[in-house]
Amino acid sequence: MGSISFKNRNSIIYSVLMLVCIVGFWLFQNFYTPASYSEAPSDTHGITSVPAFALPRSTTGSMIDHRHYCLSYSETHEQAEWVAYVLKKEHLTYDDRKRPYFIEDPKVSTKSADWKNYRGSGYDRGHLCPAGDRRFSEQAYNETFYTSNISPQDRDFNAGIWNRLEQQVRRWAKKKGTLYVITGGILEKDLDEIGAEAVSVPEYYYKIVASGNASKMTAIAFLMEGKERSKPLHTFVVPIDELEKRTGIDFFYQLSDQMQASLESGTDIGNWPM
Numbered sequence: 001m002g003s004i005s006f007k008n009r010n011s012i013i014y015s016v017l018m019l020v021c022i023v024g025f026w027l028f029q030n031f032y033t034p035a036s037y038s039e040a041p042s043d044t045h046g047i048t049s050v051p052a053f054a055l056p057r058s059t060t061g062s063m064i065d066h067r068h069y070c071l072s073y074s075e076t077h078e079q080a081e082w083v084a085y086v087l088k089k090e091h092l093t094y095d096d097r098k099r100p101y102f103i104e105d106p107k108v109s110t111k112s113a114d115w116k117n118y119r120g121s122g123y124d125r126g127h128l129c130p131a132g133d134r135r136f137s138e139q140a141y142n143e144t145f146y147t148s149n150i151s152p153q154d155r156d157f158n159a160g161i162w163n164r165l166e167q168q169v170r171r172w173a174k175k176k177g178t179l180y181v182i183t184g185g186i187l188e189k190d191l192d193e194i195g196a197e198a199v200s201v202p203e204y205y206y207k208i209v210a211s212g213n214a215s216k217m218t219a220i221a222f223l224m225e226g227k228e229r230s231k232p233l234h235t236f237v238v239p240i241d242e243l244e245k246r247t248g249i250d251f252f253y254q255l256s257d258q259m260q261a262s263l264e265s266g267t268d269i270g271n272w273p274m
Contacts, residue, residue: 045137048091050084053214054180057250064107064148068140069129071148073105074187077200078113079151082184082249083128087173091133097141099131105148112148117195126153128183130166151185152194152201156228161236162205165222168233168274169209176211183207185226186246202226206243208251209272210263217255219263220272233274240264 048068058072060081069085102115102125118125128149134140143149153162173179185202192201205226210219223238223246240251241264252260 045140048086048088048140050086050180051214053217053254054086054182054210054252055084055254056082056182057253059248062108062110064105066107066143066146068134068137068143069149071128073108073110073112073148075110077185077187077191078117078197079187079199080128080148080184081187081247082182083149084180084182085129085133087133087169087179087181089173089177091136092170092173093136095135097131097135097138100142100145102145102147102150105146108148112146113195113197113199115147115150117197117199118150118152119195121152121194122155123152123194123201124155124158125150126158126162129181132166133170133181151205152199153205154226154228157224157226160228161224161231161233165207165224165233165236169207172209172211172272178211180210181207182210182251184247186223188246204246206247208240208243210252211271214255215259217252217259217263218268218271219252220268234269237267237269239267 050070055070056072060072060074062073062075064071064073069083071080071083074081104114105112115125127144128151129144131141131144134144169179169181184206185200186204186206187200187202191203193199194201203226204223206221206223208219208221210217212218219240221238221240221243222233222236223243224236243249244251244264252263255263
């Protein structure tokens, strides 16, 4: 047998190295998961808890508490049925944060959907609790990149009317001081799905913004089709009662019946200038 020439040997080594690199990149893309963001070093901002009176009822029994927001996870739809968080004036910083990986939520017992379900789907990984509302600490910012906090959104909608609503909520927080925000997609039957885990694509999204306390509260609610619209924000305002019918979720259920009736039946635009 003739010996392998120097040139051929180099060619074989190069091919093997290329194969190793390709396999390594594929393994990194498909199996690498950073450490849980909830196990990061101590957060000097403590915990931002949503008070009980501002929380919705979970229809799934899968309530998840993170340090700076909480959610109710729907395994059927592979996303949160609602995400709730407190937004304070002092939370609104412009700190520059390095965008982390989207990772599965370690607190969801059934596992939240892998971000790769979104790859090639044509939909954005739309934050429910916006990363922009959580720039005040690295911990708070990173936690918004759990996949339990994202939902498939049309790109123009995500960057358009939905983003304009998020900006309006920040303006209200600057004026009012402390807000309670509840948001999610309308999770219904027979929705389109994406990815191997069949992540539902909501046709509509909602957001409730409240201010006050258990004895005196004002709130405003929005319902938007997941498509870009040029209409002003006030045209999307609906009674909270309508959202309860569409979602099956009981919002503000820990308030008195009288207060719930007052808060949820109307559209209180007067207290929420836009």
